[in-house]
Amino acid sequence: MKKILKYLKDYRKESILAPLFKMLEASFELLIPLVVAAIIDTGIPNRDNSYIIRMCAIMIALGIIGLTCSLTAQYFSARAAVGFATKLRHALFSHIQSLSFTEMDTIGTSTLITRMTSDVNQVQSCVNMVLRLFLRSPFIVLGAMVMAFTIDWEAALVFVVTIPLLCIVVFGVMLVTMPLYKKVQAGLDKVLGITRENLTGARVIRAFNKEESEIRYFTNHNQLLTAMQVHVGKIAALTNPFTYIIINGAIVVLIYIGAVRVESGILLQGQVVALVNYMSQILVELIKMADLIVNITKSVACGDRIQSIFETETSISVTEKKEGWDKKETDSYAVEWDHVCLTYQGAGAESLTDINLKVRKGQTVGVIGGTGSGKTSLIHLIPRFYDVTKGTIKINGIDVRDYPIEELRRKIGIVMQKAVLFKGTIRENLLWGNKEATEEELWEALETAQAKEIVEGKEGGLDSNIAQGGKNLSGGQRQRFTIARALVRKPEILILDDSASALDYATDAKLRKAIRERKEQMTVFIVSQRTSSIQYADQIIVLDDGIAVGVGTHQELLQTCPVYQEIYYSQFPKEEQ
């Protein structure tokens, strides 16, 4: 929680002024009982009506000044809280973006969303409340005590006992509820997760007629959440009654002591009234403070959850830009795997074992192998989505870890298995590849990706809208747009990770042909299940269970690699050759 408070720094002025003005308001409020005591002890016995009116005028003046102070404070605290939350969200979003694939795999999207939304909101409203009340309430509580001392120190001792007692109750409840609120939030996360899941899986759930059981599942967790909320609520609800007992008990004692002091002539009747008034003022403030504490308790839990995201460091270390790193680039190999091993975090076994592969500039490389054989892992190492655990990967003769990460990724155009597009126009999506791409370049990329007809068929052309997640496009259309997006950046290295799976054979073939005919000398990696897709590659690497069981051309592998043979003949039965 502490660390995230640094985002309040830019609002130092507001964060100081807000409580200050609140305190001013409070001090004027503290004067009221004295004015009333003066009316009772001076105005009434002397039957001085004009004195009473004067005193009342003072009270109204105090009210007006109080109002002004309070409005000012309110404005500053709102500014600080909202500004803080805005900065926090910005920092959080930026931090999440810096996390690598490894962290994203483990944290999960829905948690991140709650943290960025409801957790930040909670912290925001807490900051707002704290700024308004954290000085004001203690100030009034202590101020009331000080005022009591100015009236009569012996009676004021009641305050000295009462206030710590109140603190014990309030903070005790806070200590107990704090961890419980964390649990509540986790329960809310679960409910959110289920809701999301039911949206993304609506078709499957309905196809399997699982609506009822999903509702039961949701109801279950929803009820658990409610039970937790009620439980925490029960404990938190103790605060008010307890403080009520303590304060009013103190008033009883105060009246008794006051009575004794009046009897012996040390105090006046009006002064007893003032003492009682101060005590009730403490109650009002304490109720506010208790609310504040409950709020803080919740928010600290939320704040901690936010902070834990900040504390999740990216596992991909970013290289400081070294002078002259780019001069070391050599022409030797475009990409080179040198004794590469990869073990995913938390995984028991290696996903890639001792991979060696050298790829020249402009070559096309096919990557083939069974499910889970490590094809995607192999190519995800090139843009450093994951870092190798042993060995090195070099691009143009330089270790990928020595490149500044943006430079590295700028060289690479990747098309992933899952075709993801974003809300916006087709143009906007394509420009992801290269912001500066010209209209011509866009069309060129679309043509290569076999997506030109799709765009031409749309009324808005390049400016037609794409819904969130590309939901208004078919799988094949999405896939072709993602290919075009990668081509727009004219990458040195193009990676197609099983990205023609939703394309029919004809389109797939045309696509490959078009890519080959592009003017740039791209090094192309094609990951595929289909031998026909990689048959004409300059090199083919065959993976089996993370081990390269064959490297060579189609013809070579057909002669020497049993795994490759098996794959090939399963797709093209021998009699058709």
Place this chain on the structure above:
Amino acid sequence: MAQEKTKRKKQIQTLKKVMQFIGKHWLFLFLSILLGAVTVALRLYLPILIGDAVNFIVGKENVNFHGLFAILQTMAIIILLTAGAQWLMNICNNKITYQVVQDIREKAFRKLEILPLKYIDSHSYGEIVSRVIADVDQFADGLLMGFTQFFTGLVTILGTLVIMLTKNVGITVVVILVTPISLFVASFIARKTYMMFKLQSETRGEQTAFIDEMIGNQKVVQAFGHEKEAMEQFDAINNRLSSCSLNAIFFSSITNPSTRFVNSLVYTGVALTGAMAVVKGTLSVGDLTSLLSYANQYTKPFNEISGVVTELQNALACVARVFELIEEEAQTPDAVDAVEKTQVDGRVSLQNVNFSYVPEQKLIQNFSLKVKPGQRVAIVGPTGCGKTTIINLLMRFYDVNSGSIQVDGTDIRHMTRRSLRAGYGMVLQETWLKAGTIRENIIMGKPDATEDDILTAAKASHAHSFIKRLPNGYDTWIGEDGGSLSQGQKQLLCITRVMLCLPPMLILDEATSSIDTRTEIRIQKAFARMMEGRTSFIVAHRLSTIREADIILVMKDGNIIEQGNHETLLAQGGFYANLYQSQFSM
């Protein structure tokens, strides 16, 4: 002005709906109100006692200790009773609030399960999720505050007025005269801020949707180095949110100081008239003390109520968005006379079917097809030709615009959805797994499957070999959307899921596209066995699958352009023949 009125009307309607939810917990509500009344009554009695006590302390050697003790004793008892009643009331309120929230959330979730897919397809997940989670949460906060403070506040005001009247009519009149100002100020501000809160809530929804999109697809964002642009877009929304939040928060926070100021006027009024009355001798100092503390107690609820009113406004704006979702038109319910078919033979026919997602863009036109039980239908065509549309129609995810689809000779609109869908086994192109164990995912379609059934199905779909290598085998927990499983492994699980149920009709949507061919060939064998005697629809581009189909539907631009088997279509030399040959053209 008219707009203002409809807005008001909407608020009242929302409030009524909320009341219906609360009404279900009438027992707790009754208890809460009762305890609230008790708390307030006891609380109001305390200042009288204090006033009486002060009256016993007149001055030096003029204190009536005997009377004082009796009063102090009563006070102690009253204090304990108040605290007890208050605690119980708080518990009741907690219970009602969270129950209501639970009910609303559940209702919203139930709605999700019967919303037409059209709605889900056309709304962002993040926005819907934000309605069910964040909005409901905000509502809970507002409601709880409303409960704990609104009612007791009202009772306090009324009770105080009554007691003050008994003490001194003149002073009470002063108080009553000032009151409307306070109410007016509060309601004026509340009205102004409602729109601001609504705007805030909408902007938040927009932001959530954006976060969902970018964080959910972070891998792509990073691959394209798009972080900066995403950040810029995020900041744009964030800044908009910032300014509308500032408005909402600041203007709503004016309420408190303003009403407090009005209250200080009331307090001063009481002090003035009270002191004059004491001077005149019509009031005792003790009475003045209790009147003043009543003036304090009387005005405090106004503070609270006005605070609550703003909070309730916010809560209402939030819950209105939830109700919007709840009241969204559901899919057409099953017809009253809908048949529950337990056994279908797999006869499927489409007659003159017309369908389009949007009226402007016609897709399937006047399409007819007859499929005999056990026949295999392959749907082929260039990407984007509308193959998935057929699935949407067969499974009744969408309804046809005209014409009819029949299973076993019954129009599917006259069957229960449950029995229709139970008749199909579906493997979609986009794999979807729920967070849970592997086993839970497999038995989705058949919860009562035995261990043997599961193993047989998993072996048949070749999923067994990878599952058994997972840390906890079939009990391995997989996260959201399959978590760490590879695309192919996810697909295998989806196939296993269908393998376990073996319904009479199958829909396979490019199901094997991400599985390596070695495994695929085995799966296809298993499929062939599974498809034996089962009507199957396969969206495929594997030639082997297509070749073995009884009927091949060749689609282009949403229409069926050719229909026949492999040989006849090749002989025709049309679009299909072209498509087929292109595989070997390179």
